[in-house]
Amino acid sequence: MDSCETYLVTQPGFFAAYLVKTLRRAGLQILRLNERIDYEYVRKRAPQVIFWDPDYESAATADSVRKLRRCSPQSTICLYTSHVETEWARSCFTAGANAVLTKYASDTEIVAGIRVALRIGTYADYRIGDLPVTSA
């Protein structure tokens, strides 16, 4: 699999370093890591993948996804979350997210989920519930 240029948004620290290793296994090449979304960077760089670990999941998450989608219409937007809530995930998909991966997934599931999202354009972790998207 060719490597996909990826913009990673997550809390820095020891976990981020480990997450980067896992994402590399999925074929993602990390261009840049930020703690908060830099929309201007997304607009200019239009990365193939935006992998976002939101700080606090809320209704505002979907607004941010919508904004990301406007900044970079072709990017595959993946959310990585501990918030296992069907309606929240549905709102993110409606706003333009391609994948919702949960933090309760193993690294193998994360890698598989990203690959599914890249291949067919959509993926949802089965833990989130009944959504009209495909699980790996």
Add this chain to the structure above:
Amino acid sequence: MISPASTQTRVFVIEPQPLLARAICATLSAQPDVTIAGSAAFLDPGEVSTAAADIIVIDCDTDLGMLADIILQCRRRAPDVRICVLSMSLSADIMMQAISAGANGYIVKDITPEALVTSIRSLKHDGFYADPRLSSLMLKRGDKRGSDLSPRERDVARLIGQGLSNKEIGGRLALSDKTVKNHVANIFAKLNFTARTQVAIYALRNGLV
């Protein structure tokens, strides 16, 4: 209990997020003085007692409300274990909740691998660790009132800072257990603290140790 002569620190990790659990274990097990005694997604009291861990790292983000109960269950199985709470929040309030629940340490998930290792070593050697960004906030109230401590209370605070139990403090200062308890209660009241770990950090920060 951690022996001062022991060179290895055994760490048990309770973390429901597999990637985060692996990140913690991988970071710590790369150190020659740290051994991963085990890991679990959720508390299993049986596993905690058989792991013979010196330190248990517990993620509090999933269920902060249950933290006090989880810590209590760990202590029932392993009375001398040191408990380090891991949180995504750089929040003095959550840190206070964790320490009040009986935690010996509080770390935030954004720390570097080096800081994670430092926190575990501090827990082993000093008996406590608090994220430096938060401990200064937590101690502001205490600093203002610290001068109210009597000389004997300062002695007791100093020995708490060295990780001694009430019984050991009594032995050092030739005081009964009851008298030590009274001094500790007075220190808590004067500094508006609720946990020995706060007193220990206070003692360290104020040069008593």
